[in-house]
Amino acid sequence: MERLLALWVPEYAEEKADGASLRTMAALLDALVSVCPFVEPIRLGLLTLPLRGPSRFFGGDEAVFEVVRATVHDVAGVTPQLGVAEGLFCADLAARQGVVVPAGEGPAFRRAQSIEVLGRRDLMTTCRRLGIHTVGAFADLPPARVAERFSAPVRVLHRVARGDLQEMPGQRDAKLPERLRRSRGEEVHADEQMGFFGQRSAGDDRAQAAAHRLRHRLGVESVLVAEVLGGRTPDDRATLVPWGAPRATSRDQAPWPGRIGAPAPTTSFRQPVAVDVVSETGERLELSARGTLSAVPGAVVLRAGTRHRVRWSAGPWPMVERWWQTPRRRAHLQVLLDTGEAFLLMTEAGRWWLTGVYD
């Protein structure tokens, strides 16, 4: 089971009148995406991320903790409590206790918890009368007996106690991702492709009619709309899809590369353009296994042979995606040419691509 790193930030766990908790959560989420794109807001004050990938990337769990602590400190000015365990139920507890549960010891950790952590007074009182004080002892009750004695919600908690379920109902604030999006001023829904806000305005109808005519004139692939798939960071999942096409169900589209941070390129090539990046002395640059470049970028050579001198460059940034699942090493580079143009470049397997232009 996946080991989760949970970050507990008690200072922002409560709703604040000025919305500071929500804003801080949004800022933390944005900052932590560069550590791991799969960071998830669970509820105010609590975030999780899968530990394995980042740990490989940063060279160990401790290194990840360091990066995460520093990031949270930079953004929120506080130090988070960190915990690691398998599954959300245990990871949440681990974070609030500040412990790292070694791989494989999750069940023992879970069983040792006080029955209180299941959060129901009626369950606690009854269990105490039965001499049951830990999650483990509760888990050992046969499901049939639990079913006789307790209501349906407690039966669910019993499954959590046994380790059949990884999270308690209500542990996750289901409305939080949507609120975070709104706090950014975005109200993008996966199920609102064309902006029907419950009711269609005359403008919507006119736009639909025009799109229809154009598609008829130019073909089905000609008119595109942006589709924003539900993802952890709203802005990394925007893609263009043909207008009126059946909606994508797959959520495994290539994410926006690591969200290097605003600004984003205004031109983003659907099919990257092959280029060469060479040093001052004309050698092609290579990305080492450690993620460094073989030389300082000196020029970008477009396929036509035109050569543009690089005035400034930044990176390389490893591409933040599930790269640890596929053996791909990719990185991005920003360059400023002496023409004044700014490019976003990508390298993979010794080749270079132009992926975006900051026009």
Added chain:
Amino acid sequence: MAKSKTIPLGAPWGPLVPEGGLRRGSTVVVQAAAGHGGLSVALSLLSEASARGHWVGVVGIEDPGVVAIADLGIDLRRVLFVPRPRGAWAESAADLLDGVDLLIVRAPSRASHGAARRLMDRVRERGTVLIVVTEPSAPWPLPADLSFVVTESKWEATSRLVARTLTVRVGGRGSAARAGEHVVRLPDEQGRAAS
């Protein structure tokens, strides 16, 4: 949406143009050297209108950066893109004019006088706003009602690109003739347009 005579223009542009907005039926030309912010300027002219519920169309921008567009404050739910109109850019633009309130067009390098004329006439008739993105090497063949010419572009960079400062000459015909050079940040740190 009730039709007012102008379409609102947000910061930093609003105060820099005559009526504080884009007059319906007018043609706006944005001119910049390749990669010097022309597209950003054109898109930023849409932000306020889009946020207020107007539909916008984008024709001939081959690979629009959706993230950047969203960062500019444009509501992606009300944008129709026609990235590759092939030979039919003028017809596509004309078709789309009927369905949107603002339309960005990047015309092919040799937009004919006649095609430009017809499109501008149609824009006037429909009460849409046409925003044409051009380069100095291939200017729009007719005078525009309002023009934004990027004369200088400078990036601020730390360990990455942070923001860009553009010097833009705003001009136009008639009441828009109070031409002036203005410095804007586009994109700023948040990917938006700022003064």
